[in-house]
Amino acid sequence: MSTSSGEARGVVSAPAWDGDPDPRVPWRVDGLLAPFVAAGALVSADVHVARRLGAIGGEPDERVHLAVALAVASVRSGSVCVDLTSAPAAVAADLGDRDPDVGADLPWPALDGADGWRAAVRRSPLVADGPHGPDDRPVRLVDDRVYLDRYWRDELAVRREVEARVRATLPVDLSSLDDVVRRLFPDDADEQQREAVRVASGSLLTVLTGGPGTGKTTTVARLVAALQVVAGPDLRVALAAPTGKAASRLHESVNAEVAGLPDADRDRVGTLAASTLHRLLGRRPGSSTRFRHDRTRRLPYDVVVVDESSMVSLPLMARLVEALRPEARLVLVGDPDQLASVEAGAVLGDLVEALHGRAVVRLTRTHRFGHELGGLAAAIREGDADRTLALLRAGGTHVHLTETAGDVASPHELAGLRRDLEDAGAALVAAARDGDATGALRALGRHRLLLAHREGPAGVAHWAAQAEAWVEGVTGGRPDDGPWPPGRPLLVTENDATSGLSNGDTGVVVRDLGGEGSDESDAAVVVAFGDAERPHLVRPHRLPAVQTVHAMTVHRGQGSQFTRVTVLLPPATSPLLTRELLYTAVTRARDSVHVIGSEAAVRAAVERPVRRASGLRHAL
Numbered sequence: 001m002s003t004s005s006g007e008a009r010g011v012v013s014a015p016a017w018d019g020d021p022d023p024r025v026p027w028r029v030d031g032l033l034a035p036f037v038a039a040g041a042l043v044s045a046d047v048h049v050a051r052r053l054g055a056i057g058g059e060p061d062e063r064v065h066l067a068v069a070l071a072v073a074s075v076r077s078g079s080v081c082v083d084l085t086s087a088p089a090a091v092a093a094d095l096g097d098r099d100p101d102v103g104a105d106l107p108w109p110a111l112d113g114a115d116g117w118r119a120a121v122r123r124s125p126l127v128a129d130g131p132h133g134p135d136d137r138p139v140r141l142v143d144d145r146v147y148l149d150r151y152w153r154d155e156l157a158v159r160r161e162v163e164a165r166v167r168a169t170l171p172v173d174l175s176s177l178d179d180v181v182r183r184l185f186p187d188d189a190d191e192q193q194r195e196a197v198r199v200a201s202g203s204l205l206t207v208l209t210g211g212p213g214t215g216k217t218t219t220v221a222r223l224v225a226a227l228q229v230v231a232g233p234d235l236r237v238a239l240a241a242p243t244g245k246a247a248s249r250l251h252e253s254v255n256a257e258v259a260g261l262p263d264a265d266r267d268r269v270g271t272l273a274a275s276t277l278h279r280l281l282g283r284r285p286g287s288s289t290r291f292r293h294d295r296t297r298r299l300p301y302d303v304v305v306v307d308e309s310s311m312v313s314l315p316l317m318a319r320l321v322e323a324l325r326p327e328a329r330l331v332l333v334g335d336p337d338q339l340a341s342v343e344a345g346a347v348l349g350d351l352v353e354a355l356h357g358r359a360v361v362r363l364t365r366t367h368r369f370g371h372e373l374g375g376l377a378a379a380i381r382e383g384d385a386d387r388t389l390a391l392l393r394a395g396g397t398h399v400h401l402t403e404t405a406g407d408v409a410s411p412h413e414l415a416g417l418r419r420d421l422e423d424a425g426a427a428l429v430a431a432a433r434d435g436d437a438t439g440a441l442r443a444l445g446r447h448r449l450l451l452a453h454r455e456g457p458a459g460v461a462h463w464a465a466q467a468e469a470w471v472e473g474v475t476g477g478r479p480d481d482g483p484w485p486p487g488r489p490l491l492v493t494e495n496d497a498t499s500g501l502s503n504g505d506t507g508v509v510v511r512d513l514g515g516e517g518s519d520e521s522d523a524a525v526v527v528a529f530g531d532a533e534r535p536h537l538v539r540p541h542r543l544p545a546v547q548t549v550h551a552m553t554v555h556r557g558q559g560s561q562f563t564r565v566t567v568l569l570p571p572a573t574s575p576l577l578t579r580e581l582l583y584t585a586v587t588r589a590r591d592s593v594h595v596i597g598s599e600a601a602v603r604a605a606v607e608r609p610v611r612r613a614s615g616l617r618h619a620l
């Protein structure tokens, strides 16, 4: 494939390439887009995609290339599109968070007028103009939002399905609904949970939101029981979550709740199986965007419940709603204040905003933390930096702040973290060496270090190594430990049907006192995963890809909770430091949280909500 370097207006000098260019390779870009690359608003790969589309589609106007490159960049950073009206302010704000001088005076084209930026984009042969524009163009312009067309189509699919589902009302026998609601939630204080059941009974879409410990999972179990009475019997129910880890947690907690239901309800519900969304939809080998179940081959369920739906990307949500039977009920459960999906879209948050309360039930009564943690989470969620800092500084049994003087914590400032890591590590190694899988799994859930970055001085790679060194300092390696030292905490990084492990599962190497390994390298050790009471034991040679997990990113921690969490904040200038990141990190703690960072970093996080551009939140 040739590059665009030979064209009249082609200004990218680069070698030939056969696929996606590596965004880390510096490409020389000149012309209108150069200052955008220099400022960090675009990477050269964005420019390259835009210029190639321009070359193929016969569009020489650099302003159109800019719009397309920004659309590509926006997907990379989690947005679904770029809004031409707000792009200058959004880019300046993003760049200015890091350096106030950068991004303020980029050469933005004038938007309005017959020869303005908007008009140039609208009449471009690359661009379909409006929702009814031609469907063979790579880019679409709708209300000043520029989309790569496939994201527009995904957004449209979700919007249409949601609109249809919200409009439909299902006939319900109100007196039997009232009976079952009162039986399942006898306490008047549980009115919000009752309301969730009423909404799910009467409509095809229910959005159930709430912070951690507000009873979402509990409600799911009872809601299914209620639906079996008012819309059943024998409804086929699927439970799903975006990650394997979240799916197994959902499976455990819903079935535990079902076990406590009155006999008749429990029998009606039976055992519910939870799987990942990918598995529910049916993976197709070699494709991550198409599934076995789609519009032509719908999912055979009457009720589909998706937990942790804040983590579901727009493309995956589109595939799900397309695959639902039109009469199936969809229940989306999650916390829209948490980090959104790694891929593009913030569907749950957008829907909550767009639906204006229709089909949405928010649970606000916390059952789990009756202490400082709940107040801290609320202050962060509400964007109140002063209150967040005051609560952190006041501290208490459950909240602790180590306020660092600079961007990087000094050894003195790290003393508390070191102690936590050493204590948890020592307990882990002691139980593992004793062959006590239950004790080791409990120790594994005792403390977790969460970070924003994967790489760099504030990243997981550095801190995992540091933590390991500290732990080894107190536990000492043993000559007979072999390649799988007992007490090593592991994170699974791929899904694996053979071992039953999913990407995100964590486990610990434990001495197998009674057993024999199948070869020398894993003789006499097993790796314990899952529920501490009923550990799932896997021989090392059967493990899928794993890594040592003394520390993990907040993203990785999403969907899990730990007794104690330490959040080590990056410098205030880190683009990853957002309100959602801090909220998600703090709410991973079941009992106590320790935040390490500067005042500037705490303020930056709380005051910087993620801005993901999308049309979904305006659309309904």
Ligand SMILES: Nc1ncnc2c1ncn2[C@@H]1O[C@H](COP(=O)(O)OP(=O)(O)OP(=O)(O)O)[C@@H](O)[C@H]1O
Binding pocket: 190, 193, 210, 211, 212, 213, 214, 215, 216, 217, 218, 219, 253, 367, 368
């Ligand atoms: N109506 C209720 N009355 C008393 N306890 C409740 C009620 N609803 C939930 N709980 C309890 O509150 C705790 C948290 O509930 P649950 O796990 O359902 O919350 P959640 O919102 O799903 O939390 P997370 O998002 O952290 O998983 C559980 O111990 C549950 O038994």
